[in-house]
Amino acid sequence: MILIKTKKEIDYIKESCSIVAETLRLLKANVKPGIKTSELAQIADDYIQSNGGKSAFKGYSQGGDSIDYPGAICISVDSEVVHGIPGERVLRNGEIVSVDVGVEKKGYFGDAALTVPVGEISEEKKKLLEVTQQSLYKGIDEAVAGNPLHNISAAVQEYVEKNGFSVVRDLCGHGVGKYLHEAPSIPNYGRKGTGVKLKSGMTIAIEPMVNAGTYRVKVEPDGWTVVTTDGMPSAHFEHTILITNGKPEILTA
Ligand code: MF3
Numbered sequence: 512m513i514l515i516k517t518k519k520e521i522d523y524i525k526e527s528c529s530i531v532a533e534t535l536r537l538l539k540a541n542v543k544p545g546i547k548t549s550e551l552a553q554i555a556d557d558y559i560q561s562n563g564g565k566s567a568f569k570g571y572s573q574g575g576d577s578i579d580y581p582g583a584i585c586i587s588v589d590s591e592v593v594h595g596i597p598g599e600r601v602l603r604n605g606e607i608v609s610v611d612v613g614v615e616k617k618g619y620f621g622d623a624a625l626t627v628p629v630g631e632i633s634e635e636k637k638k639l640l641e642v643t644q645q646s647l648y649k650g651i652d653e654a655v656a657g658n659p660l661h662n663i664s665a666a667v668q669e670y671v672e673k674n675g676f677s678v679v680r681d682l683c684g685h686g687v688g689k690y691l692h693e694a695p696s697i698p699n700y701g702r703k704g705t706g707v708k709l710k711s712g713m714t715i716a717i718e719p720m721v722n723a724g725t726y727r728v729k730v731e732p733d734g735w736t737v738v739t740t741d742g743m744p745s746a747h748f749e750h751t752i753l754i755t756n757g758k759p760e761i762l763t764a
Pocket residue numbers: 567568569571580585594611612613622623624716749
């Protein structure tokens with residue numbers, strides 16, 4: 512069931528989303544060659560907690576026999592697609608790093624991610640970042656009440672593939688707000704005109720994961736880190752948005 516949020520719920524979701532947005536801004540300012548991913552996670556966790564929030568990821572269970580997610584945020588470098596666990600890895604010039612932040616406050620959630628360059632990066636990686644971010648906005652443009660859900664998916668896929676990259680199939684965007692992950696699941700590929708009808712008051716996270724090479728991914732032995740099977744780089748951008756009868760409202764901007 513897709514939840515329709517009340518005005519009051521939306522206000523709470525907005526509060527969590529603004530902490531997410533500020534945390535991402537802070538992380539972006541701190542990404543540089545030589546910093547450890549655990550240091551970035553600490554900066555994020557401190558900021559979230561000092562604003563009355565809590566990491567929505569730490570302790571998250573994906574079922575099965577993998578460990579609960581141990582980090583405050585997800586940090587995924589180069590061929591890591593998403594769900595990288597912060598640790599001793601030191602960022603190096605020329606890498607790209609995705610930072611993904613989820614916050615819970617007063618029982619409501621916000622979720623967003625972006626990918627940033629570490630120092631100077633190649634032209635190919637610059638294009639990958641631009642295309643992935645643009646594909647998110649192509650998806651957001653379709654997130655209007657009355658539109659079928661997969662218009663979002665089709666818009667993302669079309670833009671990415673037109674630019675010579677591929678969309679990950681195994682992971683999707685999702686409803687968000689009362690829980691971190693709610694219905695509907697929002698694939699980054701699909702056919703225009705299909706899927707449930709979007710309604711005003713839905714809050715969703717759209718999150719294209721775009722690979723420079725094959726769309727195929729696998730999970731590392733840590734049970735969480737998703738990597739490209741060909742070792743080529745991947746980028747990830749995500750926003751939580753509110754569906755309205757007009758332009759969608761980006762809550763994590
Ligand atoms: N933004 C990601 C998602 O929506 C991050 C989830 S990490 C997890 O799936 F640990 F919470 F799973």
